[in-house]
Amino acid sequence: MKMKRRLLLVSNSTLHGGGYLDHCQQNISHFFGKDVKRVLFVPYALHDRDAYTKTARDKFQTLGYEVDGIHEAPDPVGAVRKAEAIFIGGGNTFRLLKSLYDNKVVSEIRRRVLEDGVPYMGSSAGTNVSTISINTTNDMPIVYPPSFSAIGLVPFNINPHYLDPNPNSRHMGETREQRITQYHEEPDTPCVLGLREGSMLLVEGNKATLLGTTKARLFTRGKPSVEYDPGSDLSFLLTH
Amino acid sequence: MKMKRRLLLVSNSTLHGGGYLDHCQQNISHFFGKDVKRVLFVPYALHDRDAYTKTARDKFQTLGYEVDGIHEAPDPVGAVRKAEAIFIGGGNTFRLLKSLYDNKVVSEIRRRVLEDGVPYMGSSAGTNVSTISINTTNDMPIVYPPSFSAIGLVPFNINPHYLDPNPNSRHMGETREQRITQYHEEPDTPCVLGLREGSMLLVEGNKATLLGTTKARLFTRGKPSVEYDPGSDLSFLLTH
Ligand SMILES: [Ca+2]
Numbered sequence: 001m002k003m004k005r006r007l008l009l010v011s012n013s014t015l016h017g018g019g020y021l022d023h024c025q026q027n028i029s030h031f032f033g034k035d036v037k038r039v040l041f042v043p044y045a046l047h048d049r050d051a052y053t054k055t056a057r058d059k060f061q062t063l064g065y066e067v068d069g070i071h072e073a074p075d076p077v078g079a080v081r082k083a084e085a086i087f088i089g090g091g092n093t094f095r096l097l098k099s100l101y102d103n104k105v106v107s108e109i110r111r112r113v114l115e116d117g118v119p120y121m122g123s124s125a126g127t128n129v130s131t132i133s134i135n136t137t138n139d140m141p142i143v144y145p146p147s148f149s150a151i152g153l154v155p156f157n158i159n160p161h162y163l164d165p166n167p168n169s170r171h172m173g174e175t176r177e178q179r180i181t182q183y184h185e186e187p188d189t190p191c192v193l194g195l196r197e198g199s200m201l202l203v204e205g206n207k208a209t210l211l212g213t214t215k216a217r218l219f220t221r222g223k224p225s226v227e228y229d230p231g232s233d234l235s236f237l238l239t240h
Numbered sequence: 241m242k243m244k245r246r247l248l249l250v251s252n253s254t255l256h257g258g259g260y261l262d263h264c265q266q267n268i269s270h271f272f273g274k275d276v277k278r279v280l281f282v283p284y285a286l287h288d289r290d291a292y293t294k295t296a297r298d299k300f301q302t303l304g305y306e307v308d309g310i311h312e313a314p315d316p317v318g319a320v321r322k323a324e325a326i327f328i329g330g331g332n333t334f335r336l337l338k339s340l341y342d343n344k345v346v347s348e349i350r351r352r353v354l355e356d357g358v359p360y361m362g363s364s365a366g367t368n369v370s371t372i373s374i375n376t377t378n379d380m381p382i383v384y385p386p387s388f389s390a391i392g393l394v395p396f397n398i399n400p401h402y403l404d405p406n407p408n409s410r411h412m413g414e415t416r417e418q419r420i421t422q423y424h425e426e427p428d429t430p431c432v433l434g435l436r437e438g439s440m441l442l443v444e445g446n447k448a449t450l451l452g453t454t455k456a457r458l459f460t461r462g463k464p465s466v467e468y469d470p471g472s473d474l475s476f477l478l479t480h
Pocket residue numbers: 090091092093124125138139414
């Protein structure tokens with residue numbers, strides 16, 4: 001079966017000094033293209049879904065797309081079934097994943113993206129839930145989802161907002177690298193792609209390409225981590 | 241019933257520039273006192289339990305206490321039943337809580353501390369699990385515990401390693417304050433005591449006192465947050 005999957009997985013919604021989605025707006029236009037007219041927006045990661053949808057709608061209208069909030073539809077599963085394109089925004093990953101399960105849309109989103117080729121864009125928490133699990137989110141576990149397994153559009157993990165250790169810090173909490181290393185102390189844990197702010201991953205079928213302006217760091221269980229420049233072909237991550 | 245509870249809940253195991261538990265060693269000696277001879281150490285938050293127990297043992301021996309690792313006992317529940325004193329160390333909070341449940345010691349630790357008056361010390365993740373839930377840990381969710389409900393020795397939440405926003409940061413991940421605010425957007429969420437590195441909470445029966453060298457910030461749902469100096473009486477947190 002030819003894999004129709006098309007994904008744009010963005011590290012962060014806002015880059016320092018810029019507006020909402022400014023830093024990736026050309027990537028968004030190129031990704032959704034001219035055929036998509038309406039994007040189904042999933043605002044579950046933030047508390048105020050109406051305000052969040054307005055933010056997304058205002059930005060996407062400047063790019064020529066209409067936005068429908070999934071929470072505005074009478075039936076969320078039906079909204080996914082009809083969607084031309086899907087965008088899941090950032091916020092709190094635990095709240096987002098719990099709401100996706102509560103609204104029973106996890107498997108329907110997976111089916112639409114992997115089988116029907118509906119383009120999927122995620123940002124931050126919306127990128128976390130697109131992967132195999134939310135095990136490598138940075139967020140605080142403010143609610144308890146029924147599982148950490150996520151939509152599973154790719155067979156690895158992403159750490160968005162990836163942050164290098166600050167050598168001048170006096171804070172003794174774990175660095176991001178230490179946290180990911182702890183994840184890889186657990187058995188059978190998949191790769192973790194650390195997407196720095198400013199970077200994103202484009203997936204088209206079985207091809208994955210690093211886009212944006214910053215490098216990404218790949219963590220593989222039992223191996224040294226590796227840096228990749230923008231433009232790198234990361235398709236090997238898509239093979240189990 | 242008179243509440244026998246005695247707790248020493250430390251924000252961080254190591255303070256910048258010092259050794260393991262150096263910054264709170266006088267508090268530890270005063271807390272466990274002369275009557276305690278052996279401390280049951282719970283190393284579940286780190287992967288290498290033997291190495292972690294050696295670290296704790298070496299430090300506690302300098303203070304005049306012997307340490308038993310709970311993982312060295314044939315029966316963890318039996319080890320809790322016999323314990324004179326309990327210390328749960330830091331690491332990954334999800335791994336720690338899952339191991340506490342896997343080893344069926346959550347309710348037995350609660351019973352020994354609240355009913356038998358066994359002194360309980362926690363540091364970092366060990367402080368998180370002593371509270372009502374791990375909803376306000378900073379750690380990465382590397383494993384899925386059966387619940388976020390924790391031992392429940394106090395009826396509120398603690399955020400260890402509490403960190404003030406850095407006005408010079410260009411990183412766009414949520415500040416600690418934003419994360420706790422997101423927690424309080426959820427209904428019926430309890431207070432969160434942000435314990436900065438260097439601070440700790442001493443609980444004796446129904447009296448709670450802030451100790452250490454740094455202030456703590458208290459977050460209450462629907463109210464402005466409040467700063468407390470070392471020495472402050474925080475007993476009001478213990479009443480539901
Ligand atoms: Ca987030």
